[in-house]
Amino acid sequence: MTTPVLETVGLVHTFDDGRRGLDHVSISFLPGTFNILAGANGSGKTLFLRHLVGLTVPTEGTILLNGAPANKNWNLARQQMGFLFQDADAQILEATVLEDALFGPRHQGIPHEKAEKIAKESLALCGLDHREEDLTSLLSGGEKRRLNLAGVLTLGASILLLDEPFNGLDQPGVEAFLRILIDLQRQGRTIVLVTHDLEKCLAHSSSLTLWHEGRILATGSPDQVWDEIPRAGVHRPCVGRENWKELTWLPR
Amino acid sequence: MASPLIFHYKPGQDPVRRMPTLIKLPLAVAFAVWASLCPEWGLFPAFLAILYAAKIARISWISFLRLLPPLLFLFLVTGILPLLQAHNFLDVLADGLLRTFRFGLLLAAGHILTTTTNPATLAATLEKLLTWTGPQASRTLATMASLALTAVPGILDRASALREAALLRGWNSAKKPWILAKIWTLPLLRVLLERGVWTAWSLELRGWRSLKK
Ligand SMILES: Nc1ncnc2c1ncn2[C@@H]1O[C@H](COP(=O)(O)OP(=O)(O)O)[C@@H](O)[C@H]1O
Ligand SMILES: [Mg+2]
Numbered sequence: 001m002t003t004p005v006l007e008t009v010g011l012v013h014t015f016d017d018g019r020r021g022l023d024h025v026s027i028s029f030l031p032g033t034f035n036i037l038a039g040a041n042g043s044g045k046t047l048f049l050r051h052l053v054g055l056t057v058p059t060e061g062t063i064l065l066n067g068a069p070a071n072k073n074w075n076l077a078r079q080q081m082g083f084l085f086q087d088a089d090a091q092i093l094e095a096t097v098l099e100d101a102l103f104g105p106r107h108q109g110i111p112h113e114k115a116e117k118i119a120k121e122s123l124a125l126c127g128l129d130h131r132e133e134d135l136t137s138l139l140s141g142g143e144k145r146r147l148n149l150a151g152v153l154t155l156g157a158s159i160l161l162l163d164e165p166f167n168g169l170d171q172p173g174v175e176a177f178l179r180i181l182i183d184l185q186r187q188g189r190t191i192v193l194v195t196h197d198l199e200k201c202l203a204h205s206s207s208l209t210l211w212h213e214g215r216i217l218a219t220g221s222p223d224q225v226w227d228e229i230p231r232a233g234v235h236r237p238c239v240g241r242e243n244w245k246e247l248t249w250l251p252r
Numbered sequence: 253m254a255s256p257l258i259f260h261y262k263p264g265q266d267p268v269r270r271m272p273t274l275i276k277l278p279l280a281v282a283f284a285v286w287a288s289l290c291p292e293w294g295l296f297p298a299f300l301a302i303l304y305a306a307k308i309a310r311i312s313w314i315s316f317l318r319l320l321p322p323l324l325f326l327f328l329v330t331g332i333l334p335l336l337q338a339h340n341f342l343d344v345l346a347d348g349l350l351r352t353f354r355f356g357l358l359l360a361a362g363h364i365l366t367t368t369t370n371p372a373t374l375a376a377t378l379e380k381l382l383t384w385t386g387p388q389a390s391r392t393l394a395t396m397a398s399l400a401l402t403a404v405p406g407i408l409d410r411a412s413a414l415r416e417a418a419l420l421r422g423w424n425s426a427k428k429p430w431i432l433a434k435i436w437t438l439p440l441l442r443v444l445l446e447r448g449v450w451t452a453w454s455l456e457l458r459g460w461r462s463l464k465k
Binding site: 087 | 423
């Protein structure tokens with residue numbers, strides 16, 4: 001049996017006012033899989049992702065990265081997990097595209113020439129190689145998203161945590177982003193993607209996890225959890241359960 | 253000596269130009285107060301703010317050269333002349349440089365304001381702001397307050413997100429705390445500018461009279 005690359009065991013987060021943000025969340029992600037997390041607004045998906053990279057500390061429970069507790073060394077863990085925020089602008093740290101991609105390698109102390117090579121490769125992977133000198137403030141929504149992705153790829157992330165990455169993107173934007181994700185998955189990376197838009201990407205998923213009020217309502221292959229989708233406050237696409245493989249915005 | 257405030261308006265569509273004069277002018281005044289009175293560390297964000305505003309308004313760097321003559325003059329008066337009778341040369345020199353730099357920021361802000369604002373609107377706004385009375389004045393205050401109130405939470409959120417984004421990308425907060433100043437200044441200023449534009453628009457849509465007419 002394959003060991004999961006990423007796993008949480010009994011993750012609980014209790015807020016100061018006593019409310020539960022996460023309620024015993026145990027879930028695991030296998031290497032190279034494409035995992036979709038869906039649930040109503042406020043169901044705790046963002047909070048869950050923040051725990052995975054150590055931005056928020058759990059009240060109880062553990063996070064295992066390749067079988068070892070992630071909190072042993074957050075620096076190392078954060079290199080392996082690339083987290084894309086819900087708000088693309090909030091993750092852009094520099095004025096030009098290349099400078100932004102260089103931020104990670106530079107702060108890892110990588111010598112300049114090698115850092116530049118890494119940054120340029122990541123930009124190329126994300127289709128931004130022709131925009132290196134452009135101002136980040138002039139990028140389109142889709143390009144900002146891809147710049148965020150390039151930024152986390154420079155650290156060598158093998159797990160990508162994506163918080164509603166399709167928000168505000170048009171058809172070409174979603175298509176371009178999805179293509180890159182699928183490429184990255186083929187190269188062996190593990191994808192954990194939060195979204196309400198099952199129509200856009202469900203076809204590519206290995207698993208679908210439904211959230212409700214900080215708990216996991218159901219998890220499994222899309223056809224296994226199909227009936228539970230509406231209960232999670234998510235729009236169930238208007239196709240039959242057996243046709244979930246048609247749900248993608250990539251042209252076929 | 254050419255007046256740095258000579259009107260040389262160039263129209264355009266960027267956020268600096270789209271921002272209503274009623275917001276932009278008080279912002280410029282606030283900037284001027286800040287640049288004149290702030291502690292020394294405050295000059296750095298002020299300088300970045302100028303660079304950024306000039307960049308998004310696409311004001312040519314060369315056009316800033318016209319600010320040099322008055323600056324050189326000021327430096328002569330505040331930095332060089334006192335040297336003739338001073339004992340602590342370095343202090344006097346540094347003091348003169350600092351004053352000149354502050355004054356340079358004011359001139360640059362004036363340059364940006366006049367390049368991005370229609371002179372007629374600017375004059376009308378200035379006049380209105382200066383002669384405003386009773387209820388209207390309180391309305392302006394309310395506008396400014398609501399701008400501040402809507403912008404501040406957004407700015408705080410953005411600031412914390414940027415900090416987290418830097419942490420996730422390997423920034424060592426204990427070793428290089430100053431990186432924060434660098435990654436915060438421009439984006440936060442941008443949030444403020446954009447909120448300014450949106451607040452003014454939403455006020456206008458709800459029937460509040462701007463000074464355009
Ligand atoms: N400091 C806090 N105190 C109490 N509740 C909070 C706090 N921060 C967030 N929450 C709540 O936690 C829940 C989970 O939020 P979030 O993870 O952002 O949801 P999602 O990403 O699924 O939309 C929300 O209901 C939110 O109101
Ligand atoms: Mg969320």
